[in-house]
Amino acid sequence: MSTNSSSTHLMTEGNILKEILLFSVPLILGNLLQQFYNTFDSIIVGKFVGANALAAVGSSGSLIFLIISFAQGAAVGAGVIVSQYLGGQNRNGVQKAVHTSIAIALFLGVVMSILGVLVSRPLLLWMDTPKEVLPESIVYLKIYFAGTIFTVLYNMVSGILNAVGNSKRSLIYLAIASITNIVLDIVLVALLRMGIAGAAIATVFSQFISCVFSMHFLLKTNESYQVSLKKIRFHKMVCIRIIKVGLPAGIQNTVIAISNVLVQASVNGFGATSMAGFGAYLKVDGFNILPVMSISMAVTTFTGQNFGAGKLDRVKKGMNKTLWIGIIYTIVTGALILLFADPIMRLFTDDPGVVAYGKQAMHYFCPFYWLLSILHGLAGTIRGTGKSIPPMAVLLISLCLFRIFWIQLILPHYTTIDGIFVLYPISWAVGVVLMILYTIFGHWLYPVNHKNKFHQE
Known part of the structure; x- marks a missing residue:
């Protein structure tokens, strides 16, 4: 794999829509993979193991996000700081x-691997x-969490690659991981009948593969973001900057994950069939949320x-332009999912109860994904300036506190x-109403002394 200079891409010049699309398409394809x-x-689990196993996989998603969400916030902080230094042409x-x-x-x-295994039950x-x-x-969960270190490290490396404009590299490694996971699912679950454990092992090993490939690239590249094992350490001032951006994002992710766990607990109260239907639909939901x-x-x-x-x-x-991209995408995909609701759910299971719950969720989610695209589009822009606390506050109020209020008093x-x-x-x-209000009235975009802060001194 080449490690030439083309692996760094600045988006400070050229057509804005083209730059964003060229950069976001590999990200979208990677997350879709x-x-x-x-x-x-x-x-595979639903077809070869059964509805209870499908429910087990589906209900695990909120807990997995709860454990790794703080680390994902750190990756956001790192990506913002790397991109700002890169824009200021500060190699050091x-x-x-x-x-x-x-x-x-x-x-x-x-820490996440050890904690995840201990708190699963x-x-x-x-x-x-x-x-x-x-x-x-x-x-x-225990098998998945045992390999969390690979997920966390890959997410960080992916954040670095994205920050320097090399999102295509992340796509390559996710493609390799996807093929590995699919092959192992077929072998371990469908052929060897290892059940839920086989599915978890397949996922962990695929994450290990993507982690190894991405770290190998950082070690071998000749770019400014090359990694040397002996240089890996905490640089105090840079660490503080990453924490200032990443900590609010991490707290935001963690608290939202807690609210999602509460929602999942409410779903669990309706029984295994509802768990399986909702869990299966959340996999489909990812094809909207992740892009x-x-x-x-x-x-x-x-x-x-x-x-x-x-x-x-700029x-x-x-x-x-980002808002329009997101709105158009979510309207189109939401309509397609609704159009093919029944055959999509029957990919997971033939259980009529499970299929019914999944289709019911679709009718509430699909017409409104465009709201989510506006919410995250504005939050992503504001976060890129280093102002991560306001987006955190809005997302915590709308996706956490409001949901807890609803579960306790309305549900x-x-x-x-x-x-x-x-x-x-x-x-x-x-969330959209609050984020629009802050975007209009908040002082999130103002001139700073870029030469001193981000450029070579």
Whole structure:
């Protein structure tokens, strides 16, 4: 694999729409690939192991996000700082940011792996996981969390590659991981009949593969973001900058993950069939959510580079074009999912109850994904300037506090699962209103002394 100079790409010049699209498309394809092999896990488990195993895989998603969400926030912080130094053409700053980021990932990866294995069973019990699903859920989670260090390290490396404009590289490694995961799913679950454990092993090994390939690239490249093992350490001032951006994002992710766990616990109260249906649909949901997050990451990098270069007008134009990209994408995909709702759900299982719950969720989610694209598009732009606290506050209020309020005070008045499904679009709408208000009235885009902060001194 080549490691020439073309592996760094600045978005501070040229057509804005073209730059954002060229950068975001590999991100979108990469996340879709990742979601595809996660979905393939559920399809194989549902077809060859059964509805309870499908419920176990589906209900694990919120807990997995809960454990690794803080590390994902750190990756966001690292990406913003790397992109800002790169935009300011500060090679020394890029080097310090990259090596500090890897050190943070290694530390968090070890902690997350140990913590995840230890808390799997207690968390599942706290969520009122049905007894018929509990044993398989525990097995899946413990195996998955044992390999969390690979996920955390890959996410950090991917954040670095995206920050320097090399999103195509992440796509290559995710493609390799996807193929590995699919092959192992077929071998371990369908052929060797290893059940839920086989699905978890396939996922962990595929993450290990993507981690190895991405780290190998950083070690071999000749670019400013090259990694040297002996230089991996915490650079105090750079670490503080990463934490200032990443900590709010990490807290935001963690608290939102807690609210998602509460939502999942509410779903669990409706039984294993509802768990399986909702869990299966969440795999489909990822084909909308992950591209939205990819577009948000793209505009964060675009903003970081242009903000670091002092090109504030490009930041505003990039935000507007990003919003249109997200809105158009989510309207089209939401309509397609609704159109093919029944055959999509029957990919996972032939159980009519499970299929019915999944289709019910679709009718509440699909018409409103455009709200989520606006919410994350604005948040991604503002975060790229280094202002991560305001987006954190908005997302915590709408996707966490409001949902907890709803679960505690509104949901008891519902006798069906509709009370949970309708919560999602309403909470997205609350977030959009708050984020638009901050974008208009907040002082998030203002001139700074870029020469001293991001450029070579």
